[in-house]
Amino acid sequence: MLTRKQHELIRFIQVKLEETGISPSFEEMKEALDLKSKSGVHRLISALEERGFIRRLPNRARALEVLRQPDNVSQAAPRAATPANTNSVTPPLRAPAATPRPANDVIEIPLHGRIAAGMPIEALEGQSSLPVPAALLGPGEHFALEVSGDSMIDAGILDGDFALIRKTNTARDGEIVVALVHGEEATLKYLHREQGGVRLDPANAAYDPQHFGPGEVEVQGKLAGLLRRYH
Incomplete structure (x- = not known):
C-alpha cells in the first residue's frame, strides 16, 4: 500500500507526462508535494521504483516512466505551483494512457x-x-x-x-x-x-x-x- 505522498507523486508524474510528454523536474515535484527538499523527492521515487510503480529510463538525465497505477486512483494529483493571482488549476485526471517518450532528455x-x-x-x-x-x-x-x-x-x-x-x-x-x-x-x-x-x-x-x-x-x-x- 502506498503512502499519501507516494500516491500523490505517481499521479502528478502521470498527469505531467500525459499533458506534455515530459517528466516533471525534481523542483516541480518538490513544489507540487509541498516538500522541504529534493531529498524527499528522491526517497519517494526510490520507494515507488522498488515497488514496481515507476522506473528511471537509462542514459537520460531526467526521465521517468509510470509502469502501473495504484488501485485507488480517485485522489487528485497535487497541483503544480503557479504564480500568485492566477486561476490556473490542474486539469482533471484522465484514465492512464500510453506514456509518451520523454522529449527533454538526452x-x-x-x-x-x-x-x-x-x-x-x-x-x-x-x-x-x-x-x-x-x-x-x-x-x-x-x-x-x-x-x-x-x-x-x-x-x-x-x-x-x-x-x-x-x-x-x-x-x-x-x-x-x-x-x-x-x-x-x-x-x-x-x-x-x-x-x-x-x-x-x-x-x-x-x-x-x-x-x-x-x-x-x-x-x-x-x-x-x-x-x-x-x-
Whole structure:
C-alpha cells in the first residue's frame, strides 16, 4: 500500500507526462508535494521504483516512466505551483494512457567515425558516443556518423554535421541511407533500385550518381535526423 505522498507523486508524474510528454523536474515535484527538499523527492521515487510503480529510463538525465497505477486512483494529483493571482488549476485526471517518450532528455548513442557525403570512405572507424536529444530519435536502434564532404548539401546535409541513423537493412526508393559499398566503404546517399542494381544519388549537381551491380551495396541504416554544431 502506498503512502499519501507516494500516491500523490505517481499521479502528478502521470498527469505531467500525459499533458506534455515530459517528466516533471525534481523542483516541480518538490513544489507540487509541498516538500522541504529534493531529498524527499528522491526517497519517494526510490520507494515507488522498488515497488514496481515507476522506473528511471537509462542514459537520460531526467526521465521517468509510470509502469502501473495504484488501485485507488480517485485522489487528485497535487497541483503544480503557479504564480500568485492566477486561476490556473490542474486539469482533471484522465484514465492512464500510453506514456509518451520523454522529449527533454538526452540519450547517448554510438558515434561511428566519419561517413562520406562524396566519394565513399571507410565507415565505422572506431567508436565513441554522442549525446542526442531524445526528441530527435524515433523507435529503433540508432547510431551517429560525422559527415565528410558536400555531395548532400541540397538535402541540407553539410560537412561536419552528425547524421543520426536508424539501423535497418531495408529502405524504400528515394530514402537517404547509409550504403555499404563492396563491404568496405560507406556513403550517405539517396537510394534508387534499377535494372537489378542500385543507384546512389547525391544532392549536389557537381556530383554524378553512382551505379552498382547486384550484391555490391548493402543498406546499413536510414537517416533519422541531423545535429549541427555552430562555431
